[in-house]
Amino acid sequence: MAAKPTYEELEQTIHELEQAESMRKLAEHTLLYKTALLEAQLNSSIDGIIVVDAKGKKILQNQKTVELWKIPQHITDNDDDEVQVQHVMQMTKNPEQFVEKITHLYKHPDETSRDEVELRDGTVFDRYSAPVIGNDGQNFGRIWTFRDITDRKQAEVERENLIADLQAALKEIHTLKGIIPICSHCKKIRDDKGYWNQIEAYIQDHSEAEFSHSICQECAKKYYPDMDLFDEDQG
DSSP states (O other), X not given: OOOOOOHHHHHHHHHHHHHHHHHHHHHHHHHXXXXXXXXXXHHTOSSEEEEEOTTSBEEEEOHHHHHHHTOOHHHHTOOBHHHHHHHHHTTBSOHHHHHHHHHHHHHSTTOOEEEEEEBTTSOEEEEEEEEEEOTTSOEEEEEEEEEEOHHXXXXXXXXXXXXXXXXXXXXXXXXXXXXXXXXXXXXXXXXXXXXXXXXXXXXXXXXXXXXXXXXXXXXXXXXXXXXXXXXXXXX
16 A cells, blocks of 8 residues: 655645646747737738648638638638638639649648739739748648739839830831941942942931932923923922
């Protein structure tokens, strides 16, 4: 039969239990504080953030995700991420591609991914996903972030259109500059390749000028003396 503990031994056991309870409460308080801090950081983020465990259960999701994807409350309250995926995929321009990426990453839990998702209303999201790895190397699931980059994409398109317009305008601008070799007799102009061109053809190729052929009074008298091409008062 075991001997009864002494008063001192009982007192020591009670003290150890009290210390253990105090440490448990401290750890619980620290965990609650860290959780509250994390949730505050998540909800103040400009990105939509979702954390899903290895079984596809939502662990964390901030309010920005709900706003970006316009998720109904009954779906937000559902821990099954698959239900939410089925909802948001219908908003995308390419639902099959959207889901294929999710399926691939869940089959390859150590991969990191970044791409763009376009919605049917023209909104564009930058989508990023990475595994959640602990200090011991254990995989706890996956984090997803979504950022609205619609304005940036529109600015890029506008910039590309502006560049294209400027390039097209530059192609239409022709200027004549420098010393132009011209024959002193026939008045043909030599181009950069060494070919001699009629003066009007050369100017048209190197400027925006166009020619309308006519005849001056002197040439009319010289080459067409029998034709009255000009009135007397113009002579």
